[in-house]
Amino acid sequence: MDPLAGGSATQAEPGRPARAHASAFSHTAAAVHTTDELVAVAAAAVEEGLRRGDLPVLALTPEVAEAVRRTIGASAGQVQDDQRICLRGVRAPDALVVTRRLLERARAGGSGRLRIVAEPQWGTDPLRWREVRRYESVSNALMARAPVTALCLYDRERLPAQLVAAARQTHPELLMGGIRVTSSDYHRPELYLRELARVREPVEEGRPAFAVDGVPTLPALRGALRQVLAQRVPDEDQRADLHLAVSEVAANAFRHGRPPVSARVWADDTRVVCAVTDSGRSFDDPLAGFLPAHGDDLAAGGMGLWLARKLWDSVDLVPGPAGLTVRLATALVRPPAG
Missing domain, CATH: 3.40.50.300 (P-loop containing nucleotide triphosphate hydrolases)
Incomplete structure (x- = not known):
């Protein structure tokens, strides 16, 4: 069966083509x-x-x-x-x-x-x-x-x-x-x-390379994540980008979420996944971060998820019983030989 054969003009008006478009997408x-x-x-x-x-x-x-x-x-x-x-x-x-x-x-x-x-x-x-x-x-x-x-x-x-x-x-x-x-x-x-956010990365099936619960402060979490990324991400430029973005996600957890805050990192030779969880349940917008929160005025803040989506391959917002998890994943860049 043709996987596109499910198209039907009957949803909006039986027997009619889909609506004409004036200004809409x-x-x-x-x-x-x-x-x-x-x-x-x-x-x-x-x-x-x-x-x-x-x-x-x-x-x-x-x-x-x-x-x-x-x-x-x-x-x-x-x-x-x-x-x-x-x-x-x-x-x-x-x-x-x-x-x-x-x-x-x-x-x-x-x-x-x-x-x-x-x-x-x-x-x-x-x-x-x-x-x-x-x-x-x-x-x-x-x-x-x-x-x-x-x-x-x-x-x-x-x-x-x-x-x-x-x-x-x-x-x-x-x-x-x-x-x-x-x-x-x-x-x-x-x-x-x-x-899509429900799908776990294969690397997450293994033991995390880093796990921490009840982190006391944002600087403590940023420092710990810097250390684990230094061990797991071989390319220096990519390491800096990933740490910048996950630090912004961690800042969101502390500033806009609720404690306790926890984090997990999984990694193998090709991929790294980082998950930051806070106990808040008031934010759940899977569309967040594709555009800057305040438009072109980047000085107004609200760039955490946007930076994450720019610098990591994949960003998922996963609400659950423990609160909101922001899961970031990306393929590892291999440094040039020599």
């Missing part, structure tokens, strides 16, 4: 069988955007982007490229900054609308898959009112079935037979992100 997934089909669908989306006066941006591999340009011909010069939108070389907070800057350019002319045609960059690591799914989902909340039309392309011949199925859960609409229809399996971002 339109986030659609299309599953394709071949690279030729991917190029054709992408080119059609770009051409539609050009007719409407949108600013088209491709977030595709260079080879596919070049094929799309050949297909659209003389209009190719009006099309921008930026793979960072698809988390190529950046994490979610920085990808959102890239999107916002492109949107500012789009608003300056034409229809004022940004049109993104993207192929998510999954890689081969299931831990990476989880972050791409998280980003696809959270975009629906963070850009809900933005004049952006985004089409995400999924190659069902190349991707595992679970990733193609995830398109139905993270996209409100599906492109089927050239028509946008409502996805009957769509999950609201706050619920979807909580589901």
Whole structure:
């Protein structure tokens, strides 16, 4: 069974296509069988955007982007490229900054609308898959009112079935037979992100490299975490970044949570996970930290979770009987030989 075949236009109005979009975010997934089909669908989306006066941006591999340009011909010069939108070389907070800057350019002319045609960059690591799914989902909340039309392309011949199925859960609409229809399996971002947060890292199945409960002060916890990261993170620059971010998370636990505060660190040769728990139960927002809490005014504070999401691969907010746990995880960078 086609994992995208669950799309239905009957959710909002029986027998009708999904709603038209004026200023709201339109986030659609299309599953394709071949690279030729991917190029054709992408080119059609770009051409539609050009007719409407949108600013088209491709977030595709260079080879596919070049094929799309050949297909659209003389209009190719009006099309921008930026793979960072698809988390190529950046994490979610920085990808959102890239999107916002492109949107500012789009608003300056034409229809004022940004049109993104993207192929998510999954890689081969299931831990990476989880972050791409998280980003696809959270975009629906963070850009809900933005004049952006985004089409995400999924190659069902190349991707595992679970990733193609995830398109139905993270996209409100599906492109089927050239028509946008409502996805009957769509999950609201706050619920979807909580589901992802329940998944533990494999390294957490072992004994923690560091564990402490009832930490008396923030400086004590920061110092202890510095020591354990010095032992477990070989790259000096990465070590400094990780410590900076986890220190901010620890500060949040002391300043905004409730005592006692505890911490755990797990690590192996490829990955490190750090969990900071406080006993508070009043904060539970899985969308927190993808954008600075106070917008562009970084001097106003509220950057702890945002820094964590910028500097660690994965950040989960996990409420539980003991309080709120912020779990950070990342792949280790190996220092250059010699």
